[in-house]
Amino acid sequence: MDRSDMGCHFLGNELERLQQLFRAAPGFICVLSGQRHVYELANDAYYQLIGHRKIIGCALAEVLPEVIWQGFVNKLDRVYKTGQPFIGRAVPIKLQRSAGGELEERFIDLTYEAIRDRDNQIVGVFAQGHDVTEAHELAQMLARQAAQDPLTGLLNRREFARQLESLDDEQPTAVLYIDVDHFKIINDRSGHAAGDALLIQIADALQANISCEHLLARIGGDEFALILPRATAQVALEMAHRMRAAVNDLHPIFTGRRYSVSLSIGISIGCPGDGLTFADVLNLADAACILAKEKGRNRVQLSLPTDEEIMLRRGEMDGATHLMEAIREGQVVLYAQRIFSMDLGSEGDPNFYEVLARLREADGSIRPPGSFIPAAERFGLIDHLDRHIIEKVFAHLRKPRRDSITDVCYFVNVSALTLSSPEFPSFIGDLLVEYPDVSPGQICFEVTETAVISNMRRVCHMMNRLVEVGFRFALDDFGSGMASFAYLQDMPVHFVKIDGQFIRGILDRPAGADIVEAVARVARAMNMKTIAESVEVLELLPHLRTLGIDYGQGFALHHPEPI
Template sequence: MANRKKKVLLRIIITSVIIFILISSGFVICIKSVKILLNEGNEATITEISDKNAIVVEDKIKGTFDYMKCISNIFSQQSTFDIDSMLSFLKTETERTSFLRMGIINSEGILKSTDNISLNVSNTDYFNRAMNGDTIISREVIDTTTKEKVFIYTTPLLYDGAIKGVIYGTVLCDNMEEILLSNAGFEGKVKSCIIDKDGNIVVGAKNSKEVVERENIFTNEKSNEESDKTELENFKQDLISGNEGTRVLEINGKKSLFSYSKVENLQDHYVLSQIEQSIISDKDNHIRSMMILLGSFISIIFVMLLIYINEYRNKKEKLIKDIAFVDDITGGKTLMKFKMDIKELLSNNKNGSYALVEFDINRFKIINDIWGYKTGNLLLKHISEVLEEKLCFNEMFCRVRDDLFIMLLNYSNYKDMLERLKVLDNDIRFFEKREPIPNFTLSYGAYVIDESEADIQKMIDNTALARETSKNNCNSIIAFYDTKLQNKLIKQKQIEDVMHSALISGEFEVYLQPKYDIKLGVSIGAEALVRWRHPTRGLISPINFIPLFEKNGFIVNLDMFIFEQVCIKLNEWKGKESRLVPISVNISRVNLKNVEYFIKNITRIFDKYDISPSLIEIEITESAVFDDYENIFEALSKLKEIGFSISLDDFGTGFSSLNILKDLPIDIIKLDREFLNSKDSSKKGEIVIENIVRMANELDLTVICEGVETHEQAEFLNKVGCNRAQGYLYARPMPVRDFEETELWPKS
């Protein structure tokens, strides 16, 4: 034991050293990479500043162009071409703008300014280009009066559709410096100026002292390092060629990062932005120091994590020894083992495509109750044997609990999955030929595993939701978890959020569907149904909320509401001395799980409205009886003692056993519509119905058939002795008011 601990400790130390070396090496590489990234980031930042300044300068120039064109447009609309009048107007404009002076150049090139200067500028580029129709800004020139650097704006002077001269304006170059100051960047430490292609500084911001004090940025810049000389020559060549870029250059003995961006509408000019390398280095060094500190911290965490992982592994090994991974009935995996195995499989096969498929045996409890637990266990073992034989490499299964199984299968597409499950389904149901069990069915749910999904339990939960959906789907043996199912769950949540308030506000309405005597053609009663009249969604069908209410238990409240509404109406009809007919009320199996509470509630209600129990039929489905036979039997016996008639609804939908007809305390059986429809396709169906009706009559049970839609069906039922029917042939479910008018006191 001591040797084992020493080996473990030595392994931890060696592993820790290796990890420390790897982490240290990684951080050296990382720091170098970060340095490169920081340099790239700094270059990107100063380039952005330079570009922004260039754009702002361009916008300033464009705004001045528009202003000059506007003046030209004003002059073109004057009634006479009067230069003196134009100069007077320009003088006023000069006083209220940043122009040093403005003026008119006639077609001969003679300039007249607002401050009475007269020059011949016929040979200048800005005059000739303006006469050719261009609006331009000149290169910087020395003003003849102030001896300062200025830019000259010119635009054609149009009159009668022809160029009669040029409007010009002179602006001090220094006017641009405020623009450069407004976008300094790097906490105001970026210095910017405007230069021409020869490196001459035209405009310098006030914070660019080191740069601005010289006439040309290349003046006296010499370096002994060959790389610096190359950078300087490349910089000069870029300016001459009209290229933009970033360079590291030495100015006044200080290394600086430069970025230069063209000013598009100022010919051969650039915005040059500069920041000293020492400023950038201080910031970068701080980041690198923090990274080293973080790396040291992570190294410590890694060592601690390694120790923790080792401890966890020891506990996990002990857990594996302590917990059995073999299912006690099938001999296969338990759910815990299944989870561990699929987690490992999925992590090692990230490129694989898989689906979880969960299935159970519909009404398995009936098999256990009627044929015994031994037969039920044999069926579970048979399923395990089939899956063990049919599953492929990298596929697995387990029994989750009871009759619930889950499989991890390779997945390619829906069609192949469906075909494969059909084969498995047939192999599993082959058990019927070995044991005396009637036809049983399976419900499947599938979840296609997303490669980004890591929560195994969530995958299993999604598969279970899909399986629950398949139980209500007659068109397919399998349901996939998808966006439709997600949307369905969202809609169910929306219904659950408002169901209590809907019941209080009276959104649920009782509808009545008459039951008819086939021979007499008159109504002999009705079935109470429920409809939800939602304020925004309109009439909601029961199929969209009854199954949900049975799951969440709200069906108890709704059943009591319908029962009370029926009692209210019966009391009202009794007071009007109307023809009274019995009304049947559907009671959910959920209500009958607490028999005493249910009996107490309905007794209170019919006593409150002074209604005889003989006027109310209690309907319960055949499937509810089989799912909880003993409890349902007790509940129905007590209801029978009170005086209610008991109706067995949907007879013929499931494991119909004729034995229950003699044992259950029932008065009426309702043949399911599917049972009736089967007679159309087979003469044998007629014989089955005829014998059920005859036997029920001999047992003194009333038979009513629901879903009657044609005269042929009614005639057939009458012929075999079933004289009561319910269906669209006679009447659809209708509001209570319509039932009163047509069935209780018809007008004719």
């Protein structure tokens, strides 16, 4: 074999190898010639994409007529005429992959590039890409999962917030904040599976009343929100009442019980030029929903930016958020007010102080408890706040004192919600382990009479468990609620703090002294000590001693100091 034959043989082998590589390339490839885009070459991946049909030597529009109306021939014409490449990512294309079959949608990454001859004239188009259908569908599924509530299939809170911000703020927009009334009762009585089933039924009932342009989301455990673009207050009210009626028609049966279901719905309207962001409008709707629940539930409350009630609720919501930030950042500070014995000559009594919580603002100013305690109670933060304060008191008692006083007892306010929590004893037990130098006798928990009576059996049970360990209890604001003297004998109480309205009445109301004296006599008979609250003038002291009061507390005796 001469050299020329050897060269031809070598070139033939190389050409065959290149053809094999071309056919086996993982991405699809084809070469289209001339203005009619006639197929010259195509690899296996291209045939797998379009289906096995004869294409070589045929114009693309003849063998793939379904791509004409999808704009692919126009894209090829543009590349052929201008020389500018086309690049597309996850481009949808519908192909008849089998003869007589239905069109199948695929998604492809696609590049069209002009082919030029030696004179730089365009003579064809080179097409290449990858079938990314599976990857695209997986990405879409993950995106849907990230945007959907897994239980109801509605938008979740994050996606709702994202779409909320993208709405046209040049049009009026109505926001409905929807809360399921008494949902916790069903959850507690019939279990979480029943609660989930109810939420699905409610979501279906809500969806049946909206159109495709509305945005409905589940934004909390039993809370939903709805956006009505370009809606007036009247339209929003009609929608809210339809939804409320639809859910009222649900009468689910769980674990043999039939339940009635209702909604409380708050509505706010955002209008161009009102200066409100969509987040503001949502907060107003939330505040209106809270007001609807306070007015009896199963009702609709329309919010206007000028409504004083709505502004109050919104302020409390802001206060709750601020409180959580203060707890996280250590801005809850403790003050103490001394409780004095009325027997000035007595010895051996410990030094009693009531712990009072305050919030320190960024500018150093101090906020009183009245500005954040109601919000903590309303928005379910009181347990978190109580535990934070109790732990700070334990930490304070462990510190060495700067004075010589060692026998100290701090009165710490605790809500009935906190006290009745099954986890509260273990929380206290953990603190006793963490702070072994702190004695239970150094802490007296204060609980209001109205809080105790709201859940008498459970609270008293928890009080008894803590008393057995060595803690003491004081009944705060006695006389302000519904308690009678008979309740006292059922409570493991060491101190009765008489409400300030009765103490102040000693000087100007004849019956005031009689009420205080009666409380003192009954408490003494039950071996309980009495504390007069709100002692704001020294003139009260001789009267309190005469009436048999054991201790006094108020600004006339001591102003609270930081501890």
